Amino acid sequence: MALAKLGVVVLDCPDPRALAGFYAGVLGGTVEGDDDWVDLKVPGGQSLAFQAAPGHVPPAWPAPDASQQFHLDLTVDDMDAAEQGVLALGAKPLDVEDRSRNWRVYADPAGHPFCLCAC
Structure with a gap:
C-alpha cells in the first residue's frame, strides 16, 4: 500500500x-x-x-560535478515539429546533436532541463 x-x-x-x-x-x-x-x-x-x-539559479547541464536537480520527459509524436514549437516558445537546445537518438534535451526559459522523447 x-x-x-x-x-x-x-x-x-x-x-x-x-x-x-x-x-x-x-x-x-x-x-x-x-x-x-x-x-x-x-x-x-x-x-x-x-x-x-x-x-533561482538554473542547474548547469551537462555538469558532471553538479546535479541537474530533475528533468521532465515530454512524449511527442513528431520530434522535429515539437522541436520547432518549443524553440519558438523560448526553449534553448542543450543536446540535440545526435539526431539518431529518440530524445533531445532542452532548457525551458528558466533554465530547467527537459527532454522531448519520441513515442
Missing part, C-alpha cells in the same frame, strides 16, 4: 506565470493562480505548479 499520492510537481522559477505560459504552449492546458504560485492544469494529465523563487 502506498503511503502517499503524488499531488503536483513544482518548479521553482523567477516568474511563475511566464514559465507556466511556456509549458501551456508545450502541453496545452489552463494557467491559474497568483504571482507567487501558478498551476498549469493539463488536460488528461498531471498538473504542474510553478513557485516564485527570486534567487
Whole structure:
C-alpha cells in the first residue's frame, strides 16, 4: 500500500506565470493562480505548479560535478515539429546533436532541463 499520492510537481522559477505560459504552449492546458504560485492544469494529465523563487539559479547541464536537480520527459509524436514549437516558445537546445537518438534535451526559459522523447 502506498503511503502517499503524488499531488503536483513544482518548479521553482523567477516568474511563475511566464514559465507556466511556456509549458501551456508545450502541453496545452489552463494557467491559474497568483504571482507567487501558478498551476498549469493539463488536460488528461498531471498538473504542474510553478513557485516564485527570486534567487533561482538554473542547474548547469551537462555538469558532471553538479546535479541537474530533475528533468521532465515530454512524449511527442513528431520530434522535429515539437522541436520547432518549443524553440519558438523560448526553449534553448542543450543536446540535440545526435539526431539518431529518440530524445533531445532542452532548457525551458528558466533554465530547467527537459527532454522531448519520441513515442
